[in-house]
Amino acid sequence: MTAPWRAVPPLAADALRALRRYAWPVPLTERPRNRAYLRDRLVALPLLTVVVAVAFGWAYADVREDSAVLRDSFVPALVGLAEAETSLRIADREAQESLAAGEAVQLSGLSKRYSTRTTRAVQRLNQVARSGALTTAERQQLDVVSGLVVDYGTWITFAQNNVADPALRDAGLSYARSMLCPPPGTAKKTDADGYPRCRPDSGSGSDATSVVDRISSLEDRLRDRLADRAAPGDRVIAAGAVSALALVLLVFGLWRTQLFLHHRLHLYVSVPLLVAALPLLAVPFLTTDAVLAHRAQQRVVSTAADLAERTTPAIESTGDEQPFGEPHPLLIRSLDEDVRHDLSAGRLSWLDGVAPWVTPAGLLCAALSGVTLHAYRREYVLISRSGATA
Numbered sequence: 001m002t003a004p005w006r007a008v009p010p011l012a013a014d015a016l017r018a019l020r021r022y023a024w025p026v027p028l029t030e031r032p033r034n035r036a037y038l039r040d041r042l043v044a045l046p047l048l049t050v051v052v053a054v055a056f057g058w059a060y061a062d063v064r065e066d067s068a069v070l071r072d073s074f075v076p077a078l079v080g081l082a083e084a085e086t087s088l089r090i091a092d093r094e095a096q097e098s099l100a101a102g103e104a105v106q107l108s109g110l111s112k113r114y115s116t117r118t119t120r121a122v123q124r125l126n127q128v129a130r131s132g133a134l135t136t137a138e139r140q141q142l143d144v145v146s147g148l149v150v151d152y153g154t155w156i157t158f159a160q161n162n163v164a165d166p167a168l169r170d171a172g173l174s175y176a177r178s179m180l181c182p183p184p185g186t187a188k189k190t191d192a193d194g195y196p197r198c199r200p201d202s203g204s205g206s207d208a209t210s211v212v213d214r215i216s217s218l219e220d221r222l223r224d225r226l227a228d229r230a231a232p233g234d235r236v237i238a239a240g241a242v243s244a245l246a247l248v249l250l251v252f253g254l255w256r257t258q259l260f261l262h263h264r265l266h267l268y269v270s271v272p273l274l275v276a277a278l279p280l281l282a283v284p285f286l287t288t289d290a291v292l293a294h295r296a297q298q299r300v301v302s303t304a305a306d307l308a309e310r311t312t313p314a315i316e317s318t319g320d321e322q323p324f325g326e327p328h329p330l331l332i333r334s335l336d337e338d339v340r341h342d343l344s345a346g347r348l349s350w351l352d353g354v355a356p357w358v359t360p361a362g363l364l365c366a367a368l369s370g371v372t373l374h375a376y377r378r379e380y381v382l383i384s385r386s387g388a389t390a
Contacts, residue, residue, distance in 0.1 A: 038377040046370035048250040053362020056243035061355040063290045071343045074226045077133035079336045080124040082307045085215045089313040091117035182210045219308040230297035272372040276365040289348040296346020
């Protein structure tokens with residue numbers, strides 16, 4: 001009596017041989033039977049086409065979607081947060097210098113730059129809220145930031161109204177600054193550019209209380225998600241590998257099938273199969289487009305780090321003082337332009353809008369190849385039954 005496990009190796013070997021026959025068609029030198037060969041190709045070619053269409057189409061669409069999300073959502077949010085933070089720090093210094101003038105500020109008011117920068121900060125925070133890049137919890141935190149900015153302006157106005165009383169003026173200004181910036185503690189109280197220090201020494205976390213702390217916390221979380229979005233995920237890598245393998249098998253299968261039809265059925269070329277194979281010519285261009293997009297996304301990650309860590313109020317002030325001069329490379333406006341240029345250059349523009357059609361086009365080609373091979377096999381079977389061929 002044969003043990004049950006002794007039957008497993010032959011079955012597995014048969015399955016592997018069948019899989020190899022479907023995936024890798026035998027050459028004509030082995031003289032395969034016409035009916036069996038056409039049956040195998042009828043199964044293998046449409047199936048491989050579907051695998052390539054679904055896997056490659058999904059991976060390509062995912063990479064393209066990542067670029068669109070970075071351009072339309074994450075980058076505008078990071079730019080808005082950076083501009084809001086630097087604008088508030090510039091406005092804070094302007095308020096201090098205006099209030100230092102004493103009672104004259106009651107007549108002249110705070111500087112125009114203070115009003116411009118506070119208004120810009122509020123506008124940028126509103127744009128961040130509409131960007132779609134924030135989670136529900138982050139939207140709530142941004143609402144808190146917006147409320148603190150309004151309260152900051154209220155206390156600056158209090159200091160302005162009581163500028164004649166140094167004690168009340170300093171109290172209002174001090175309270176306003178405590179809402180804007182974390183306490184300096186033992187750290188130096190000014191940055192290298194002379195602006196009051198406004199960044200925590202050890203980062204910002206869930207215990208952030210000031211406006212700058214909360215903005216820094218939002219920036220950190222957005223940058224982490226941006227980096228995750230720009231990195232090729234495991235599913236994209238797996239889909240790309242599967243589609244590459246299936247594509248190689250499909251190309252060889254189509255080529256050998258054309259040779260078979262030419263030698264056995266005396267067709268110079270199968271036009272329907274040739275038409276079904278034409279979309280494969282787009283694969284190199286789509287792959288190049290995906291690689292360019294991925295490289296651009298990596299550059300965006302680097303620029304996002306500059307937006308959060310290397311922009312300063314002093315650099316932004318040079319843009320106000322010299323609006324027609326050569327822009328500083330670390331101006332927020334310059335970094336934003338760099339990102340948009342990278343994402344624009346990181347693609348083949350004439351392929352815009354193609355991603356949603358890759359999979360449907362592949363499925364249509366699979367159907368065309370299946371119908372064509374079925375017609376060839378049916379015609380061959382009818383001829384065989386009539387006795388007209390061997």
